[in-house]
Amino acid sequence: MAPIAKGKAREGSKEATMRQMEELNLRLLDEFKAEDATAQSRGYTVTSTIDLRTMPMDAAPPAALVANIFTTQPQDGALTENVECILHSAAAKQELIEYPNFPQPTPRSHTNPLIPALLASLSDDNDKGEGQGAEVKAPYRIAEVPSKGLGMLATRAIPQGAFIVSERPLLLGAQVQHLDGHNMQFTATATARQRQRAIFTEAEKNLRIAFARMDPANQKAYMALHNAHQSDGSGPITGIMRTNAYEVCRLEGRTYAGVFKDLSRINHSCSPNTTSHFDRASLSMLLFAVRDIPAGAEITSHYCGLLQPRAARAKALKPYGIRCACAACTDHAASDANRLRISRVTDAVPAIVRWAGSPALPDDLLLRPALALLQVIEAEGLEGSPAYVRALYHAVLILQVLAVRGADMDGLLLAYAAKWATQHGCRSEGDRGSEAQFREERERVMAAALARAGLAPEGGQRAVE
Numbered sequence: 111m112a113p114i115a116k117g118k119a120r121e122g123s124k125e126a127t128m129r130q131m132e133e134l135n136l137r138l139l140d141e142f143k144a145e146d147a148t149a150q151s152r153g154y155t156v157t158s159t160i161d162l163r164t165m166p167m168d169a170a171p172p173a174a175l176v177a178n179i180f181t182t183q184p185q186d187g188a189l190t191e192n193v194e195c196i197l198h199s200a201a202a203k204q205e206l207i208e209y210p211n212f213p214q215p216t217p218r219s220h221t222n223p224l225i226p227a228l229l230a231s232l233s234d235d236n237d238k239g240e241g242q243g244a245e246v247k248a249p250y251r252i253a254e255v256p257s258k259g260l261g262m263l264a265t266r267a268i269p270q271g272a273f274i275v276s277e278r279p280l281l282l283g284a285q286v287q288h289l290d291g292h293n294m295q296f297t298a299t300a301t302a303r304q305r306q307r308a309i310f311t312e313a314e315k316n317l318r319i320a321f322a323r324m325d326p327a328n329q330k331a332y333m334a335l336h337n338a339h340q341s342d343g344s345g346p347i348t349g350i351m352r353t354n355a356y357e358v359c360r361l362e363g364r365t366y367a368g369v370f371k372d373l374s375r376i377n378h379s380c381s382p383n384t385t386s387h388f389d390r391a392s393l394s395m396l397l398f399a400v401r402d403i404p405a406g407a408e409i410t411s412h413y414c415g416l417l418q419p420r421a422a423r424a425k426a427l428k429p430y431g432i433r434c435a436c437a438a439c440t441d442h443a444a445s446d447a448n449r450l451r452i453s454r455v456t457d458a459v460p461a462i463v464r465w466a467g468s469p470a471l472p473d474d475l476l477l478r479p480a481l482a483l484l485q486v487i488e489a490e491g492l493e494g495s496p497a498y499v500r501a502l503y504h505a506v507l508i509l510q511v512l513a514v515r516g517a518d519m520d521g522l523l524l525a526y527a528a529k530w531a532t533q534h535g536c537r538s539e540g541d542r543g544s545e546a547q548f549r550e551e552r553e554r555v556m557a558a559a560l561a562r563a564g565l566a567p568e569g570g571q572r573a574v575e
């Protein structure tokens with residue numbers, strides 16, 4: 111593969127920037143050549159010679175070019191707001207920069223799309239919560255947390271659903287774990303361990319190219335991050351990437367990960383109190399509270415599948431050097447059973463439609479199990495799971511049907527609709543479902559409920575004369 115370093119618009123003329131980048135490339139190539147000379151003795155050879163070329167920012171690389179592209183994006187403000195990207199093809203770069211409305215500034219607040227649409231119609235006096243449209247100072251600080259190194263602590267109470275912060279990565283690239291050494295030749299006697307080390311050595315070269323292009327303040331922030339891979343052959347930049355990267359987006363079929371100055375300081379919990387999603391238009395990760403976080407409490411995320419049993423979580427956490435001693439890992443029999451039950455939450459809308467339209471099925475058939483499931487999710491501290499927003503949505507649909515049947519559900523309906531709207535507002539569309547889908551499903555459920563009651567849907571014919 112022939113990586114291409116693209117000129118970054120620094121201060122000064124384009125020519126000076128190009129010259130700077132070319133000098134940087136030559137220096138890196140010399141370093142790589144010296145290192146490759148010793149590769150054979152380490153059990154492998156590299157089949158491709160790195161060929162670094164600098165291209166001006168405004169010269170688009172040929173679309174069919176398959177080469178690593180080093181690009182600094184989005185260059186819309188302060189140098190520290192830029193993201194160094196290593197992309198696997200010219201097409202991946204096009205996909206990144208042609209995203210609708212790219213580039214937007216990092217959001218400083220967040221408006222729940224459902225608040226006006228749903229809650230306003232249910233009540234006039236909803237508490238819209240911190241961060242629902244208002245610009246606020248980020249409510250956290252990075253500080254020492256006993257036995258975890260640094261972590262993120264709430265500097266004031268953060269209500270459920272509130273926007274905490276948005277941040278662009280310092281570096282964005284393919285997941286190091288997914289690299290397979292396809293461009294390398296190994297000597298016949300090379301062990302699996304040697305091969306792995308060789309792959310990391312080559313990964314480090316690419317990361318060094320991107321790192322060298324970073325703003326010095328970002329370089330400092332990157333190198334200050336924790337490295338849990340200091341003795342497995344990972345180079346320092348690779349080790350930090352492996353310890354701190356979040357999966358952020360897919361480009362041209364590949365998964366990309368990002369390393370962040372502050373978000374990468376968030377420690378793992380098996381019952382995390384936040385959820386996050388990546389916003390492609392601003393190239394930033396948005397962080398939200400999924401339950402109330404008291405002032406002074408630690409803000410946590412998760413590094414492994416939350417609905418997996420304890421043993422699988424322990425295996426996934428091992429590379430981070432984490433031996434989790436949380437309640438779910440200690441008393442794991444009950445917790446594993448709960449998580450298995452939650453993992454089986456599927457789309458209940460077809461069942462709700464059937465029940466809504468059937469005179470034979472009892473009124474209390476679905477409500478009690480739906481509320482019981484929500485209780486289990488909350489007791490496990492899994493409000494961050496997509497299963498929670500789905501289970502809340504099911505409860506709201508069931509309560510709406512019961513209201514059509516004349517049950518006094520106003521209080522419960524308002525409470526669950528508010529919870530659902532709050533959770534919905536802080537999820538990516540993939541986790542929460544689209545507005546169009548919600549409207550269509552609600553119409554189906556309500557049409558079935560109204561038909562059973564002998565009423566016509568709004569604006570329609572009476573279903574039963």
Ligand SMILES: C[S@@+](CC[C@H](N)C(=O)[O-])C[C@H]1O[C@@H](n2cnc3c(N)ncnc32)[C@H](O)[C@@H]1O
Binds near residue numbers: 257261336379431
């Ligand atoms: C992404 S970093 C998080 C920030 C890190 N604590 C620091 O000081 O920069 C991941 C590392 O934090 C530590 N860590 C994260 N969650 C932990 C937990 N639940 N228990 C113990 N250590 C944890 C581990 O050392 C892990 O390798």
